[in-house]
Amino acid sequence: MGFIKLLGSLLILFSTTWMGFYHGSRYSSRLKNLVYMEQCFKMLETEIVYGATPLPEALHNIHRKGNRKISFIFRDIREHLMEHGRGDIFYSFSSIIKPLKDDLHFTAEDIELFLSLGRVIGSSSRRDQEKNFQLILNQIGFLQEDAKDERDKHERLFKNLGILTGLAIIIILL
Amino acid sequence: MGRKDLVTYNNILKYICMDLSRVLEDVPTQYKKIIEEIRLRNGSPMNIYFNNKDYFITEGGALTNEYRKGILVDKEHIDETFQLISNYSIYAFEEEIKNGFITLKGGHRVGIGGKVLYSNGEIESIRNISSLNIRIAREKIGVSNKIIRYVTNNQNTIYNTLIISPPQCGKTTILRDLIRNLSNGTYDSNGRGFKIGVIDERSEISGMYNGIPQHNIGLRTDVLDNCNKQDGTMIFLRAMSPDIIAMDEIGSISDVKSIHEILKAGVKVIATVHGDTMEDLLSKRSLGLLIEDRIFKRYIFLNNSRGVGTIADIVEGDGFTSIKELEEVSIWGL
Incomplete structure (x- = not known):
């Protein structure tokens, strides 16, 4: 009997701890992904401003060179663009809102910034594009700081909360 | 077709x-x-x-x-x-x-x-x-076949030629096909092909896209895309050793200078210009000089009286007499 109780308690503890860690890790993964995103944006800027590479090709290059964790979104945008060919790039950018949110743990603010790139990219001269990129990179810096704060605040909290909730449940049940 | x-x-x-x-x-x-x-x-x-x-x-x-x-x-x-x-x-x-x-x-x-x-x-x-x-660019391959004999001469070279036409009557198309014919050397069965340099200021002759000519401009043709005529002339003469330099829509004083440079180097010229008649050309100051100096030996006049690409007249450049034997039909090969 005691053995089953112990097993049950451990099971509860494991699952709540896992939940706590999972929830907490969303914050650090958001931060990481924002950093990768910044790198990809910088690469994209170089392709556009210095290389004057046509956008579909530039997106392809970022997919190849960028960090694997997030570079798939550039492939998806390109594919969407080529497939639909509506002459509207913002439409293709907004087609990947779901993976941004679910897979990369981006917040509404992050996604808004990402979409704001979709509104301006490709649609003006190189000098203009450079300015837009600067603005967006600047903002992504703020978002990273925000993500860092959030992580420091919440990651520990959720992890501890997971363990403690598990312990609390076990005590109540025992 | x-x-x-x-x-x-x-x-x-x-x-x-x-x-x-x-x-x-x-x-x-x-x-x-x-x-x-x-x-x-x-x-x-x-x-x-x-x-x-x-x-x-x-x-x-x-x-x-x-x-x-x-x-x-x-x-x-x-x-x-x-x-x-x-x-x-x-x-x-x-x-x-x-x-x-x-x-x-x-x-x-x-x-x-x-x-x-x-x-x-x-x-x-x-x-x-x-x-x-x-x-929409519609390449008309072969439109110059009937006029090529007016442009070439027996000494295995060509006459400096000017193609004159109002807009939309096919001057660039004819120029492009002349370039193709001369470059390939297909104008007569044992003819050699000429090395041709095309100064394509408006990307119209070769239709260059990503460095690949989209029109058939022949085997021995080099292109300077988007290049102005003065710079293009210098670049070609320096190291490309063309037999012929072709250019579209001449008219300015600097174009005339370029043509003089080309002739000095012993290279032949084919060019086009906007216009209707010889009087019309003479009235343009810069072109008038070229004509009076008897620089061009052949003038090909186009219009669209019988459809786009009608050869209105072919004039030789020393005595300004017509040498056309073709009937007045469009050579668009319809």
């Missing part, structure tokens, strides 16, 4: 926004093969142009002269089309936009109208695009 024209037309539709290309798809096939221009203007009905006439297109794809029935083009259509034309990368076409046109794959050209922005006295860009003119 007809099939190829149809394919060309369908390729063009990829560059036009969906709302409008759907309508253009429904245009009767016999027109698809001959449409020369598709014009989009902000707030006006879509306009197509062929055989010197223009038509509007109804919602169902029928041609009409009544503008009220034509499908209206709005700002979104123009913006979307422009995005497609520039491959979503307006920044990559900055130089082309400054010149007022973009060359598409296939050598087709899209003229741009809009608000011109200046910076430091130079055109910086064109914003707020208000009209697009999609000119």
Whole structure:
């Protein structure tokens, strides 16, 4: 009997701890992904401003060179663009809102910034594009700081909360 | 021939926004093969142009002269089309936009109208695009076959030649085919091909796209794309050792200087110019000099009295007498 109780308690503890860690890790993964995103944006800027590479090709290059964790979104945008060919790039950018949110743990603010790139990219001269990129990179810096704060605040909290909730449940049940 | 024209037309539709290309798809096939221009203007009905006439297109794809029935083009259509034309990368076409046109794959050209922005006295860009003119390039291979014997001479070289025509009568097409013939050496069975340098200031002769000529300009042809005639002349003469230099639409004093440079180097010239008659040419100061100096030995006059590409006259350049033996028909090989 005691053995089953112990097993049950451990099971509860494991699952709540896992939940706590999972929830907490969303914050650090958001931060990481924002950093990768910044790198990809910088690469994209170089392709556009210095290389004057046509956008579909530039997106392809970022997919190849960028960090694997997030570079798939550039492939998806390109594919969407080529497939639909509506002459509207913002439409293709907004087609990947779901993976941004679910897979990369981006917040509404992050996604808004990402979409704001979709509104301006490709649609003006190189000098203009450079300015837009600067603005967006600047903002992504703020978002990273925000993500860092959030992580420091919440990651520990959720992890501890997971363990403690598990312990609390076990005590109540025992 | 007809099939190829149809394919060309369908390729063009990829560059036009969906709302409008759907309508253009429904245009009767016999027109698809001959449409020369598709014009989009902000707030006006879509306009197509062929055989010197223009038509509007109804919602169902029928041609009409009544503008009220034509499908209206709005700002979104123009913006979307422009995005497609520039491959979503307006920044990559900055130089082309400054010149007022973009060359598409296939050598087709899209003229741009809009608000011109200046910076430091130079055109910086064109914003707020208000009209697009999609000119469908239809290569006419073989149109110069009948006139090539007027241009070549027995000493295995050619005469300096000037092609004169009003707009839209086929001067660039004839020039391109002359270049192809001379470059390939197909103008007579044992003829050698000439090394030809093409100064393609407006990307019209070769239709260069990503460094690949989209038109057949022959085996021994080198192209300087988007290059002005003075610079192009110097570049070619320095190290490309051409037998012939070809250029489109001469007219300015600097063009005349370039031609003198070319002649000094013992290279032959083929050029085109806007105009109607010899008197018309003489009245232009810079060209008048060239003509009076007897620099050109052959003048080929085109018009469209019997359809685009009618050879109106061929004049030799020493005594200014007509040497034309052809009948007056369009050499478009219809």
